[in-house]
Amino acid sequence: MRKHPLEQWGALVAGKKGRWITLAFWVLLVAVLSFTLPQINSVESNNAENLPSNAASKEAEKVIKEQFPNDSGIPLLLVWHREGGLNQEDYAKIQKLYKDLESNPVPHQATIPPFGKLPPQALMKSASENGSTLVTPVFFDQKSTTEQLQVGLDDIKKQVKDLDVKTTGSYDNKDELNLRYSGPVGIAIDATGLFKNADFKLLAATVLLVLVLLILIYRSPLLAIIPLIAVGLAYGVISPLLGLMAEQGWIDKDDQAVSIMTVLLFGAGTDYCLFLISKYREVLLKVENRFEAMKISMKESGGAIMMSALTVVIGLATLGLAHYGSFHRFAVPFSFGVLIMGITALVVLPAILVIIGRVAFFPFIPRTEKMAQEVAAKKGKAPKQHAPQHRIGKKVAHLVTGKPWAIIIITVVFLGGLAAFTPKINYTFDLLSSFPDDTNSREGFKLIEDNFSAGELAPMKVVVDTKGKDVNLKEDLEKLSYVGEVAAPQQSEKDKNIQLYEVSLKDNPYSAEALETVPKITKATEGFLKDAKVEDGKVWVGGETASQYDEKETISRDESVILPTMIALIALLLLVYLRSITATIYLVGTVVLSFVAALGAGWIVLHYVLGFDAISGSIPLYAFVFLVALGEDYNIFMISEIWKNRKEGKPHKLAIQEGVIHTGSVITSAGLILAGTFAVLGTLPIQVLVQFGIVTAIGILMDTFIIRPLLVPALTTVMGRYAYWPGKLFKKQ
Missing domain, CATH: 3.30.70 (Alpha-Beta Plaits)
Known part of the structure; x- marks a missing residue:
């Protein structure tokens, strides 16, 4: 009988000879890359622009530089x-x-x-x-x-x-x-100083947190270190390759992206390691030979790990479709980092586990019944009975399959209640608002804000082409209800038809109300030119307010493109993997519901508990990409177990129960670790990362404790055999 491809892969990378060759190759690869290429953190950030060059405020800035040069x-x-x-x-x-x-x-x-x-x-x-x-x-x-x-x-x-x-x-x-x-x-x-100081703190806190959680969960010191070694070996490849890309100008280095990538690697990377480790431990209880155990483990969990990693890679890669620079700069580090981490979990980790063997699980070493009897005989004691496993998992499994409709109604009402807070969120697009209050530049800005009129902080710059007509729009502009003062027009030395008006608004130029005046003042100025009989007169609006308005509009455009694209790609992957249209629909639907609920819950914590007046306008897209991709990770791992059980001929409800039972502890552990790593961002002095960390951590916890163990298996239960439609399992009685 021909062996499964993943079983063959396990024999190749974790065989008696292959394990040493695999580990030696990867260590040598890390050494060569580290000595020949620059690390990503050593490459200088090039402060690339966030707005595309064709944004209205950028075009205005270009005209101002050309017509009113200031050296x-x-x-x-x-x-x-x-x-x-x-x-x-x-x-x-x-x-x-x-x-x-x-x-x-x-x-x-x-x-x-x-x-x-x-x-x-x-x-x-x-x-x-x-x-x-x-x-x-x-x-x-x-x-x-x-x-x-x-x-x-x-x-x-x-x-x-x-x-x-x-x-x-x-x-x-x-x-x-x-x-x-x-x-x-x-x-x-x-900004540079905040991220520079945050890097080491973030890395140290993340490593320490993951280590402590692994020890508490598995009570095995060696097992706690193994995932960290795997992540370290992955990072040893990722960092120099990203450094090469940045040095060659293939990507723009972003300090914030590198910081979050570190968290993502330790969180998601540890998850992938735990998926394989838990399966390996389960198989070691039945199979004496550790090499055979690894082959079986790769066969049974390798596909889910591959699909989970691929889902995250594709999901994060959709950020490359963004026009907003910060989103676009995140695409390659995130997706490339997870890709290499997924490869590491399927190449290096099996080799390490087989080299160490059962000792990796000390002091709770998994043994077959025969091995346990032999060990006990040598010690002159009766063999220890394995403690009953998955007690809580069994209760949950029987609850969701016994009362699925009650579970569905309760969870949907709860998540829907949290989601109701999402429309109440206030957003800001001001960079300074993400700095700590005691940051020098923010304190300086506040002094200006408190002691000068709001509009003087950053006047709007309205540039018009009069097409040779004798026009003065100062009085017209001052009549607008939202305008405070208008300076006398400046005439360009290069083109006498070009005029510049510095317009001070009545509102704070960084407020949401001020941003909404940008299209208004553009339309009004065009109207004034028409009234002055200026045919085809052009209007450009620049300045900080116009720039932030364009930022808001660009982010809105990116959301309208990336969100549906990401959902479609992940749905396609699920469809190919599960061969079920029904399951694809409700698996995607549950993580989208989880995202909206997490955003609402995040606002409750950030606004009503921590006192934030607004959150960064970039948070929804960041949170969506991470939560949908990572949330689908857990769904895939559990649903794979259910599908496997069903293929083995187990009845529908039993297949679901055993799927929940056998994946419950590992997904709970993985979810706690992943949520913990993102929560570490909340300790940083950069408010946008605090906000992102809290929203993402809440969303991951919802996926871990509500979506995966309750809502998804309950939906699968009520669907019956239609959960597998139209695949082969649909026809299976």
Whole structure:
């Protein structure tokens, strides 16, 4: 009889000779790649844009650069503040710093305003209306990297030390002059610093958490280390290959993507390892020869592991369809990382398990009855009886097959109740909102926000082509209900037909209300041009508000493309694997329901418990991709067991019961570990990762404790033989 392909694969990679060759090959591969290629963390992030070049705000930015060139450079905003009002001594300190910067520029400094030469009264006029806050810029070379900007800022900080200025902590003391570093330079440096400091903390916390959970769950020190070794060997291949891709410019390195990829590898990677380890342990209780046991284990669990990994790989790869840069940059690291991790679980892990043998499970070594009797005889004791396994699993299995409709109604009502909170979620597209409150650049921004009018923070830039007509739209724009002030129009030196209006909104330019004014002001300005008899007059709207509006619209577009594409691809995979249209529909439906419920539950925790006013607009798509792909993982592993039981001729209900029983403990363990690893993101100082970690962890726990053990088997029960329609099992009585 011809052996199953996965059984043959098990014999190849985990045979008596193959196990050593497999392990030696992989270790050598890791060594060669590590010594010849750069690690991904050593490659500099290129700060790629999130918005596509054809976004309206990007086109406006291009026109502004061409028609109103400003070679000043990238601004670092120095935000000076004294509660109660800046005094003469404060202005003298500010002027001294600018005199020093003029005579002794810091590295990569481009230009500075002549504040050192101006009379103090001139500076006072630029202060806030209450006199407490002044913003002064230092411009850096446009081509400077974040590391170069950091060097320049460090030198400025050294010069500030001599001025007796407070740069951290509370700034509400009237006796202290405070300084914060904000603007594009300050924000870029803080963003890089947050991710840089988070990497090691995240890795250490993830490894420690996985190790502790594995020890608590399996009570075997060696078994707890094996999955971590497998993940480490996978990462040893992934990191240099991603480093090569980034160095060659094939992908854009994203620090946030690398951080989350680390979590994903330890979470999903440990899951795949546990799927094989649990099956191997089960087979070792029946088969004495460990090589034969591994072949059987590969045959029975290898297909599910392959399908689970492939589902996640394809699901995450759909991010490559995104127009939003951050989503697009996540596609390759995530999907490639899981692909290599899946290969490692099917190549290296079997070899390691067979090399170590039954000792891997010490002190609870799985033995056949014959082996247990022999060991007991040597010790002069009666053989130990295996403790009854799966007590809770058996109760759950009988409950879901005995009262399936009750389970379906209760779970759907519960999940639906949580999902009802999803429409109430407030979203933000402001990068600074994801920084901790005490981040220097965010504190500086808040000082500007509190002491200057809302619209002055980031005026909207409206550019029009008058087509040669004598037009002034200042008064028209000021009549709009949402507009505060409009500066006098600037005329381009290159094209006299091009005008620029700086429009200050009444609302905070980063608020949701302000974002909605972007299409309004575009349409209104086009109307004003028509009223002025300007035929085919063009309008461009730029600035921070327009940029965030485009970000919102781009993310919305990506959701409309990626979500259905991902569902369709995963459904196709399930259909090919299970040969059942019915099962494909309800398996996909349950994880989508779980995602919507997780989003609602996440909002309850983030808003009503932790006090977040809004969450990042990117969270829904990130959460969807991860939760649907990873949630389907568990469904596939359990449903594979049910299908296997049915093929062996077991009755429908018994097949479901044994499927729930035999996969219950391993999926519960895997789910706890995966949820725990994502929850680690909640310890980081970056709020967008905190939000993502909490929503994803909640969703995984729902999949683990509601969808997989209750809803899916209950649905499979009520479907009867139609659960297998139209495959061969449908016809099987």
